[in-house]
Amino acid sequence: MLLIQCPYCGPRPELEFAYGGQAHIARPLKPADLNDDEWAAFLYMRVNTKGVHAERWRHARGCNRFFNALRDTTTDHFLAVYKTGEARPALNTAGGHS
Amino acid sequence: MQRFSAFSIIRRGLTGNESWRPQWRRASPKASYDAIIVGGGGHGLGAAYYLAKEHGLTNIAVIEKGWIGGGNTGRNTTIIRSNYLFDESAALYDHSVKLWEDLSQVLNYNVMFSPRGVMMLAHNVHDIQVLKRHVHANRCNGVDNEWLSAEQAKEFCPPLNISPDIRYPVLGAALQRRGGTARHDAVAWGYARAADALGVDIIENCEVTGFQKDAHGAIEAVQTTRGLIRTKKVGVSAAGNTSVVLGLAGVSLPLESFPLQALVSEPIKPAFPCVVMSNTIHAYISQSDKGELVIGAGTDAYTSYTQRGGLHINTHTLDAICELFPMFRRMQMLRNWGGIVDVTPDRSPIIAKTPVPGLYVNCGWGTGGFKATPGSANVFAWTIARDEPHPINAPFTIERFRDGFLIDEAAAAAVAH
Ligand SMILES: Cc1cc2nc3c(=O)[nH]c(=O)nc-3n(C[C@H](O)[C@H](O)[C@H](O)COP(=O)(O)OP(=O)(O)OC[C@H]3O[C@@H](n4cnc5c(N)ncnc54)[C@H](O)[C@@H]3O)c2cc1C
Numbered sequence: 001m002l003l004i005q006c007p008y009c010g011p012r013p014e015l016e017f018a019y020g021g022q023a024h025i026a027r028p029l030k031p032a033d034l035n036d037d038e039w040a041a042f043l044y045m046r047v048n049t050k051g052v053h054a055e056r057w058r059h060a061r062g063c064n065r066f067f068n069a070l071r072d073t074t075t076d077h078f079l080a081v082y083k084t085g086e087a088r089p090a091l092n093t094a095g096g097h098s
Numbered sequence: 099m100q101r102f103s104a105f106s107i108i109r110r111g112l113t114g115n116e117s118w119r120p121q122w123r124r125a126s127p128k129a130s131y132d133a134i135i136v137g138g139g140g141h142g143l144g145a146a147y148y149l150a151k152e153h154g155l156t157n158i159a160v161i162e163k164g165w166i167g168g169g170n171t172g173r174n175t176t177i178i179r180s181n182y183l184f185d186e187s188a189a190l191y192d193h194s195v196k197l198w199e200d201l202s203q204v205l206n207y208n209v210m211f212s213p214r215g216v217m218m219l220a221h222n223v224h225d226i227q228v229l230k231r232h233v234h235a236n237r238c239n240g241v242d243n244e245w246l247s248a249e250q251a252k253e254f255c256p257p258l259n260i261s262p263d264i265r266y267p268v269l270g271a272a273l274q275r276r277g278g279t280a281r282h283d284a285v286a287w288g289y290a291r292a293a294d295a296l297g298v299d300i301i302e303n304c305e306v307t308g309f310q311k312d313a314h315g316a317i318e319a320v321q322t323t324r325g326l327i328r329t330k331k332v333g334v335s336a337a338g339n340t341s342v343v344l345g346l347a348g349v350s351l352p353l354e355s356f357p358l359q360a361l362v363s364e365p366i367k368p369a370f371p372c373v374v375m376s377n378t379i380h381a382y383i384s385q386s387d388k389g390e391l392v393i394g395a396g397t398d399a400y401t402s403y404t405q406r407g408g409l410h411i412n413t414h415t416l417d418a419i420c421e422l423f424p425m426f427r428r429m430q431m432l433r434n435w436g437g438i439v440d441v442t443p444d445r446s447p448i449i450a451k452t453p454v455p456g457l458y459v460n461c462g463w464g465t466g467g468f469k470a471t472p473g474s475a476n477v478f479a480w481t482i483a484r485d486e487p488h489p490i491n492a493p494f495t496i497e498r499f500r501d502g503f504l505i506d507e508a509a510a511a512a513v514a515h
Pocket residue numbers: 136137138139140141142161162163164165166167168169170171172173174175176177178304305306307335336337338339343358359360394435436437438439463464465466467468469470514515
């Protein structure tokens with residue numbers, strides 16, 4: 001089970017969280033202007049990164065807030081957590097596995 | 099190819115078993131091929147076999163980064179069934195079940211297909227409605243599936259606990275008698291041996307690391323850890339790694355890769371006659387011919403490429419197994435493991451051409467593609483050979499997500515199997 005750092009509550013077991021998938025997919029501001037390919041990209045296409053993945057988590061059985069995390073999908077190590085609305089943090093690639 | 103028969107086994111046994119030869123050659127990459135399959139799982143090896151057998155393409159290779167059958171083919175719980183809801187799915191999965199029925203004879207390799215019956219349990223009103231809808235839809239498509247009361251379900255599977263006071267009581271079940279299991283490794287090995295005999299090179303420990311395209315953007319070569327190999331046709335069957343491989347060619351897909359886990363118990367005498375699945379409480383179980391109980395869990399919540407998941411997923415499944423089959427409560431589990439499954443938004447596969455000419459993809463089988471191995475490989479080979487889909491896989495395109503023609507099998511494939 002993963003140990004996940006909620007930016008509001010601290011480290012908690014994975015069972016308290018819900019996974020929210022790829023982060024930073026903004027809902028289109030003018031939906032009517034999108035063509036079918038753009039809709040498909042928004043709804044269905046996912047980066048599915050092997051490596052550092054920016055993703056959403058929700059502390060569903062805790063403070064119930066969404067936040068974002070960077071996790072290495074080849075090790076499942078969390079590299080950073082940050083609040084919704086904040087930019088994806090730059091990683092110091094020389095280490096930083098927590 | 100040395101053919102297997104009772105006679106050959108006795109004859110070679112009497113002469114010290116020294117005349118057996120390896121079942122396929124250890125091939126090294128040639129400079130070029132007419133077609134290359136990426137991924138030596140059952141789907142990739144099967145596609146190579148059908149390309150050679152049915153389409154006369156024998157100057158081809160299967161490229162596998164590890165060892166053949168080491169991916170999900172060798173990690174799954176081997177449940178085979180075709181009771182999916184929609185017409186498109188019924189055609190695809192039933193094509194596969196029909197190929198399973200004589201696969202051992204066709205390949206001259208015992209894949210141990212055992213149509214012992216697959217029973218899916220209903221635990222609430224919603225389950226009953228969904229499963230009955232499947233029974234009727236399947237029968238309209240000529241796919242066998244029948245509704246059983248709880249008592250009939252227990253008759254079919256005596257270890258089943260149908261007492262009304264368990265947490266999720268069994269209210270009935272849908273039974274597909276033609277469903278069952280097969281031996282996972284044997285499927286990979288059987289296809290490898292038969293493809294090799296037709297001239298296909300099976301190249302292990304060789305990872306595809308890039309694609310080279312010509313001036314028109316069509317495939318002209320693949321880069322691998324064992325050098326550049328020229329080819330104009332590449333079929334990718336890389337399961338959980340498909341996004342990575344197609345990403346090398348600049349193609350993005352509606353896929354997410356999740357860990358899916360399974361576990362086996364210590365071996366015991368034959369005690370469990372069929373396959374039982376419960377989508378609602380996330381458990382499925384059968385007994386292998388070695389005697390182990392083979393138990394599958396649900397996917398982990400997050401995407402990953404680690405081929406392992408959280409232990410709590412397995413314990414959750416074992417809670418359900420112990421409740422449904424109290425006689426297994428004191429059994430010991432021997433091993434657990436994970437595979438990485440590539441899941442589409444509509445839980446149906448993609449078997450199609452890609453936007454890159456000469457590049458074809460067979461993916462999105464998620465938690466349930468073992469059952470489809472022969473059928474999927476068969477129509478994928480057709481698609482690669484003719485540069486157009488077979489009528490059976492024509493609906494399973496990438497463009498369906500753009501055009502809104504989803505094949506939503508979330509109910510049939512809700513949990514792993
Ligand atoms: C625990 C578990 C239980 C399951 N239970 C069932 C079940 O009961 N019934 C069912 O129908 N399905 C089940 N499935 C799903 C099923 O296993 C898969 O859908 C199916 O086996 C996929 O076969 P494949 O040949 O496409 O993939 P794989 O067997 O995974 O083969 C893909 C191959 O591609 C190779 N590869 C990847 N990237 C590269 C590269 N860059 N270069 C070269 N090679 C590469 C990999 O090493 C791998 O060997 C289960 C899966 C799991 C993990």
